[in-house]
Amino acid sequence: MASGEEKRVTAAVLIIGDEILSGRTQDTNLRDIARYLGVHGVDLAEARTVPDVHEEIVDALNALRSRYDYVITTGGIGPTHDDITADAVAAAFGVELYEHPEIIALLKARPGMELNAARRRMARVPVGGELVKNAVQGPPGFTIGNVFVLAGVPAIMRGMLEDVGPRLKGGAVTIARTVRVEGSGEGIIAAPLEAVAKAHPSMSLGSYPFFGAEGYGSNLVLRGRDAQELAVTVEELIAALKAEGVENVREVVAANN
Structure with missing residues (x-):
């Protein structure tokens, strides 16, 4: 964990996705996260953007989580083959992934939802992780250690942040x-x-x-x-x-x- 000034709590943001680096998608999540953390007394100290490459995500995550009090990742938790954030986070913590029963139940409850292999990917959570509520739509994110794994879609990410705030320790009461x-x-x-x-x-x-x-x-x-x-x-x-x-x-x- 970071050891800066007394009572100073720090965080980093890890933005994951080829579409951000290629310029096809403009990132707005960093701004929203920075403002949200600020009113909780948490200083955003660093932000990185990495491609959908397993090793690069693992390396960046390990570097950031050892340096700062919190790390928030965005992107790469959807149903497609290149959504590998959950795999990389599990690898960084040295644990396995499993299908969380609450997420499976949520997916099954959606009208007209076919619970195929692609959608089941969104139910995978590292062993030892906890869910981060999704107030907008779709499956929740998750947290493990000092890392919060959130969606890349801005509206969904902002909804998930509402469940992150109460878990931050050491920040000012809002x-x-x-x-x-x-x-x-x-x-x-x-x-x-x-x-x-x-x-x-x-x-x-x-x-x-x-x-x-x-x-x-x-x-x-x-x-x-x-x-x-x-x-x-x-x-x-x-x-x-x-x-x-x-x-x-x-x-x-x-x-x-």
């Missing part, structure tokens, strides 16, 4: 408040959300869309250390959304702050 928007898509709420985020850089603002039989919308989660500024930020966000024509917006009590 407060969370949730604003729920119903019947409006992210295209409408994006501008006011961005404006409020820029006005309050010490706050973490995340958008988590939902879809279902009862309709669609987004849960906007605001996190910060200062309760007074957080309250002001919530009021400003609701006002900005209403000014944009969003009518069905209200603050809700979060289940887990």
